[in-house]
Amino acid sequence: MMKVWRTRDGDDGRAGGAFQFERLTVRVTRWRVVLAGVAVGAYALGLIAMAPSEIVVARSSNGERQAVGTVWAGERALPGGFGAGWTLMPFASILHLSAAERITLRGPETEASTQVLVRPGRVLIRDLEGTMSMRMLNAVAPGLPFACSPVMRLEVESLALKGAPAGAGRILSGPGECAATGGAATPMAALTGTVSAEEGASNVVFTRAGGTEPVLRARVQADGTLTASVEPGGVGLLPGIGAPMSIDTTL
Numbered sequence: 001m002m003k004v005w006r007t008r009d010g011d012d013g014r015a016g017g018a019f020q021f022e023r024l025t026v027r028v029t030r031w032r033v034v035l036a037g038v039a040v041g042a043y044a045l046g047l048i049a050m051a052p053s054e055i056v057v058a059r060s061s062n063g064e065r066q067a068v069g070t071v072w073a074g075e076r077a078l079p080g081g082f083g084a085g086w087t088l089m090p091f092a093s094i095l096h097l098s099a100a101e102r103i104t105l106r107g108p109e110t111e112a113s114t115q116v117l118v119r120p121g122r123v124l125i126r127d128l129e130g131t132m133s134m135r136m137l138n139a140v141a142p143g144l145p146f147a148c149s150p151v152m153r154l155e156v157e158s159l160a161l162k163g164a165p166a167g168a169g170r171i172l173s174g175p176g177e178c179a180a181t182g183g184a185a186t187p188m189a190a191l192t193g194t195v196s197a198e199e200g201a202s203n204v205v206f207t208r209a210g211g212t213e214p215v216l217r218a219r220v221q222a223d224g225t226l227t228a229s230v231e232p233g234g235v236g237l238l239p240g241i242g243a244p245m246s247i248d249t250t251l
Contacts, residue, residue, distance in 0.1 A: 075104075078139040082107030089115070098122065109133040109151045122163035123224075123251070128156035134173070146239045150176030150188055156195050159204075161251050162224040165197040171204065180239035188237065191215065206234075224251045 053074035057067035075085035092100035098117040112130025156169035171193035179185040190209040206216040215234030229246035
């Protein structure tokens with residue numbers, strides 16, 4: 001219930017501007033509560049979306065900004081002239097019941113984009129298309145003991161990084177060179193990668209172009225555990241790796 005002041009109507013307009021205190025009753029219904037909640041939620045989301053990108057990407061240890069833009073749309077700079085941008089997708093988020101955003105990658109010989117869907121226990125990459133230099137791997141993981149120059153063509157329809165396995169598409173890598181840190185460069189053959197969902201995991205398997213023997217393999221389980229391995233056929237493909245090996249990590 002709300003109270004308001006109203007001008008009192010006197011006989012023949014002789015009230016002289018006097019006021020009377022009246023009660024105004026506002027009926028509270030379920031739909032009005034829902035609409036009010038939606039309005040408040042939209043306002044809060046608007047404030048968050050227009051907040052500076054530093055909320056997503058913190059400043060470096062020396063206080064320098066590592067990203068520009070807002071939470072809604074921004075970009076983070078990466079070493080080597082690379083960058084990763086993001087744009088929130090509200091309608092896709094509602095459609096897929098997940099937080100959806102468009103991710104773009106740019107840099108030397110790199111121009112790609114993808115849609116990422118995130119919800120508790122689930123991370124799914126969709127429609128990953130474009131080109132990417134393998135040097136971007138060093139920008140993301142600077143601790144790698146080697147750097148490679150081939151450019152990859154990405155044609156991935158889906159790839160689950162967490163949750164129910166999903167995978168479809170391919171990754172084509174042209175020929176190039178690889179060099180160990182401080183070492184000489186050696187030729188690297190063109191590769192063909194197949195993305196699939198098999199044996200309870202999302203898989204990416206690389207073979208030499210025109211061949212069938214696996215040389216590199218990446219396996220992502222439902223809990224986000226990643227197993228990356230160099231197969232027997234891939235020995236000598238990467239500098240410093242003279243025997244089959246595998247590494248386990250968590251995404």
